[in-house]
Amino acid sequence: MTHYLIALVSGLVFGLGLIASGMTDPAKVKGFLDLFGAWDPSLALVMGGAIAVGVLAFALARRHSCSWTGEPFEIPPGTLIDRRLIAGGLLFGVGWGIAGFCPGPALVSLSSGLPAACLFVPAMLLGMWAHDCFA
Numbered sequence: 001m002t003h004y005l006i007a008l009v010s011g012l013v014f015g016l017g018l019i020a021s022g023m024t025d026p027a028k029v030k031g032f033l034d035l036f037g038a039w040d041p042s043l044a045l046v047m048g049g050a051i052a053v054g055v056l057a058f059a060l061a062r063r064h065s066c067s068w069t070g071e072p073f074e075i076p077p078g079t080l081i082d083r084r085l086i087a088g089g090l091l092f093g094v095g096w097g098i099a100g101f102c103p104g105p106a107l108v109s110l111s112s113g114l115p116a117a118c119l120f121v122p123a124m125l126l127g128m129w130a131h132d133c134f135a
Contacts, residue, residue: 018104026101
């Protein structure tokens, strides 16, 4: 039961953070990606904060063999940068730039009924399914 409570609280904090930071607003995201137009650098601070939290979390995780719920950590050992990784990153970036969403903010936006998210999330799920079928 504890792991469900931890998951619920973590998801709520993550979702509220996405809303507060503006990551659920496609126009704000597209403004960040518009380097040669009306560039909005505010999301760089959000990303910097997320990276800092991630670095600390992974450093702590490496010192322990399991999570607070007792489940083992599975930190991927891979450091290889290959064509598949580059292609996936480019595809992700292009999709992010066109739609103004990445998966987490899209799901939060879907829960609020944002029409763009109602189109994006099914397309994202279709892409995930296609990857599993053809990769």
